[in-house]
Amino acid sequence: MAMFELTGVRKSFERTEVLKGVDLDIADGEFISLVGPSGCGKSTLLRIIAGLEDQTDGSVRIGGDVVDGIRPADRNLAMVFQSYALYPHLTVFNNIAVPLRMRRLSALQRLPLVRWLVPGTRSAECGIHADVEKVAELLGMRDLLHRKPAQLSGGQRQRVAVGRAIVREPRGFLLDEPLSNLDAKLRVHMRTEIAQLHRRLAATFIYVTHDQAEAMTMSDRIAVMMDGNIIQIGSPDDVYDDPQDLRVAEFIGSPKINILEGATVGEDRALVLAGHRIPISVSEQAGRSISVGIRPEAMRLASSEGALVSGRLAHKENLGAEVLLHVDVDGQSAPVIVRLDHGGARSIRIGEMIDLTFAMEDLRLFDKAGRRVGAKAAQKELAYG
Amino acid sequence: MSTARGISLWGLLRHVLLLIAAAIVLLPFVWMIVTSLKPQSEIFLSEIRWWPERLHAVENYTKAFDRAPLMRFLLNGAIVTVTIFMLQVLIALPAAYALAKLRFWGREAVFALVLFCILIPPQATAIPVFLLFHHLGILDTYAALIVPFTISAFGIFLMRQFFMTVPDDLVDAARMDGISEIGIVWRVMLPTALPALTAFGIFSIVAHWNDYFWPLIAVNSKELFTPPVGVATFRNEEAGTDYGPLMAAATIIIAPLIIAFLLAQRRFIEGITFTGMK
Numbered sequence: 139m140a141m142f143e144l145t146g147v148r149k150s151f152e153r154t155e156v157l158k159g160v161d162l163d164i165a166d167g168e169f170i171s172l173v174g175p176s177g178c179g180k181s182t183l184l185r186i187i188a189g190l191e192d193q194t195d196g197s198v199r200i201g202g203d204v205v206d207g208i209r210p211a212d213r214n215l216a217m218v219f220q221s222y223a224l225y226p227h228l229t230v231f232n233n234i235a236v237p238l239r240m241r242r243l244s245a246l247q248r249l250p251l252v253r254w255l256v257p258g259t260r261s262a263e264c265g266i267h268a269d270v271e272k273v274a275e276l277l278g279m280r281d282l283l284h285r286k287p288a289q290l291s292g293g294q295r296q297r298v299a300v301g302r303a304i305v306r307e308p309r310g311f312l313l314d315e316p317l318s319n320l321d322a323k324l325r326v327h328m329r330t331e332i333a334q335l336h337r338r339l340a341a342t343f344i345y346v347t348h349d350q351a352e353a354m355t356m357s358d359r360i361a362v363m364m365d366g367n368i369i370q371i372g373s374p375d376d377v378y379d380d381p382q383d384l385r386v387a388e389f390i391g392s393p394k395i396n397i398l399e400g401a402t403v404g405e406d407r408a409l410v411l412a413g414h415r416i417p418i419s420v421s422e423q424a425g426r427s428i429s430v431g432i433r434p435e436a437m438r439l440a441s442s443e444g445a446l447v448s449g450r451l452a453h454k455e456n457l458g459a460e461v462l463l464h465v466d467v468d469g470q471s472a473p474v475i476v477r478l479d480h481g482g483a484r485s486i487r488i489g490e491m492i493d494l495t496f497a498m499e500d501l502r503l504f505d506k507a508g509r510r511v512g513a514k515a516a517q518k519e520l521a522y523g
Numbered sequence: 524m525s526t527a528r529g530i531s532l533w534g535l536l537r538h539v540l541l542l543i544a545a546a547i548v549l550l551p552f553v554w555m556i557v558t559s560l561k562p563q564s565e566i567f568l569s570e571i572r573w574w575p576e577r578l579h580a581v582e583n584y585t586k587a588f589d590r591a592p593l594m595r596f597l598l599n600g601a602i603v604t605v606t607i608f609m610l611q612v613l614i615a616l617p618a619a620y621a622l623a624k625l626r627f628w629g630r631e632a633v634f635a636l637v638l639f640c641i642l643i644p645p646q647a648t649a650i651p652v653f654l655l656f657h658h659l660g661i662l663d664t665y666a667a668l669i670v671p672f673t674i675s676a677f678g679i680f681l682m683r684q685f686f687m688t689v690p691d692d693l694v695d696a697a698r699m700d701g702i703s704e705i706g707i708v709w710r711v712m713l714p715t716a717l718p719a720l721t722a723f724g725i726f727s728i729v730a731h732w733n734d735y736f737w738p739l740i741a742v743n744s745k746e747l748f749t750p751p752v753g754v755a756t757f758r759n760e761e762a763g764t765d766y767g768p769l770m771a772a773a774t775i776i777i778a779p780l781i782i783a784f785l786l787a788q789r790r791f792i793e794g795i796t797f798t799g800m801k
Contacts, residue, residue, distance in 0.1 A: 185695075188695075188699065190695050190698060190699075209698075210695075210698045210699050211698065211699065211700065211701030211702075215699070216699065217695070217696065217699045219692040219695065219696060220692065221690050221692045221693075222692075223690065223692035223693045223695065223696035224696075225693070225696075225697075225711060225714075225715075226714075226715055227714035227715060227717075228714075236697075236700050236702075237699075237700040237701060240700055240701035240702060241701060302696075302700075
């Protein structure tokens with residue numbers, strides 16, 4: 139088990155810069171997710187940590203040792219790949235045994251037939267056998283050991299890939315979108331399983347995903363990556379409640395945060411939103427346009443006097459436990475999404491006008507460049523950036 | 524009714540055409556086998572006789588084995604083709620792996636050269652290779668029969684194309700597990716590429732078993748003759764116009780290939796269609 143320190147890691151492929159100086163410290167035993175849209179550099183960063191890719195600049199330390207230029211196998215990390223990458227010609231048992239054989243047997247002891255003539259092969263094989271069985275037990279796949287990967291379902295293959303990773307007790311686990319080839323139901327199940335595995339092994343997990351739900355549900359900390367940079371890192375709650383960048387706010391959370399176009403006006407730099415003057419003071423010069431983020435669950439139905447935003451109900455999604463209302467608001471390009479509890483808005487029909495309100499402290503304000511902007515109520519401080 | 528009839532008529536026509544085409548290809552072989560069963564007196568009849576009245580098989584085949592060291596030719600053929608194939612694999616697999624999965628400066632240029640080499644006919648290089656071997660003093664040896672074919676540009680190309688379809692993740696997983704690059708070639712790529720390798724093996728073995736041109740140039744001693752060269756000289760020197768034993772010898776030398784093909788038929792088709800990954 140080990141901590142990871144990345145300093146100023148850069149990576150360029152020919153002329154495109156994929157990573158633009160990433161600094162990241164990962165604590166021993168932490169479950170950290172690298173999350174971001176495809177092409178943000180998260181997989182490249184993971185491959186650099188693994189040693190499968192050399193960084194153009196910067197350095198990686200694992201457990202205090204600089205590992206730059208050290209072969210992937212000698213870094214003592216295990217990786218689970220999106221495509222599982224099982225050896226198609228080997229049985230499950232042999233797939234899991236490969237990393238152990240490579241470590242514990244000499245080159246001579248791995249040769250077919252000749253191996254049994256070398257002293258020590260038999261006892262080493264016995265040890266390997268016991269370890270593989272133990273892992274198979276842990277993952278509940280003892281009866282699959284003699285099958286080939288082609289005879290397994292997606293979930294089973296995934297489990298074998300995990301087994302191959304944990305069998306040699308590495309210093310850390312690198313997981314590259316391990317769930318994205320599974321169907322939705324299995325994905326939710328495996329999420330729980332991986333989180334439990336992390337608790338049981340108490341090892342460092344670095345988990346790459348483009349699915350914010352996976353990152354939110356499993357991680358101790360989330361690092362949100364965009365365009366080759368980590369733009370925010372923090373606990374799932376931090377990143378959700380307190381996004382420092384418009385792109386983070388939009389990426390984390392489903393359904394997506396509502397972004398309304400507003401502006402600052404007057405000497406007290408009040409916020410004007412959909413024709414309403416909101417009684418807060420924005421720490422940004424007057425006359426600037428402001429993107430106002432409001433999570434769907436922060437929206438409330440209001441009486442017409444208390445309305446801050448009004449619009450026409452365009453669509454209603456009933457998800458059972460909750461209802462999502464899509465409301466077209468004049469002057470806004472995207473419909474505003476409102477999340478209500480089960481049974482909410484039952485009487486409202488599509489096409490009717492509805493009035494919405496929200497609490498001042500639920501507003502997240504961003505300037506034109508997407509940076510978070512602070513805001514104050516007339517008297518007391520509400521949110522800060 | 525009329526359409527069904529139209530289809531069956533077309534189907535009939537199609538099969539007749541196919542049968543004619545098949546007959547054109549197969550008839551010489553059938554004639555060879557039938558001739559090998561006939562006595563001399565029946566071979567030169569003016570009528571076409573598909574089956575001999577007097578079966579002369581035992582005589583012809585024993586004569587074939589008596590008159591020329593056919594077993595020796597077959598053994599030479601086996602030694603040469605199997606050694607060529609093994610050396611080709613030994614060279615083509617690592618080369619194909621490097622061209623498919625490693626990133627290095629000039630990779631595309633090297634691959635273009637490989638493609639270019641496929642275009643060079645072996646006859647074009649025969650004289651320079653002959654002179655080179657003369658200076659090395661290895662003419663008229665097994666080495667002379669084997670060495671020119673150890674590097675197969677076609678083999679490198681074929682295996683490289685197959686390796687391109689092997690997911691990169693598999694290679695990376697092997698690296699994480701601690702398998703060296705050379706180890707990846709033999710422990711990971713070779714087993715996954717077995718269908719392609721079988722296909723290449725059949726191409727290679729058929730080509731070199733049947734090769735007449737190079738063995739004719741490279742060796743003089745009868746002990747080193749490969750089957751086609753052996754049978755050709757058999758006709759010139761020993762048998763004269765004795766076609767029965769000659770056809771028997773010809774049948775014997777193509778038999779191993781046909782038997783091997785029948786045994787490996789399924790794998791061969793698999794290899795050609797490149798199925799079976801994942």
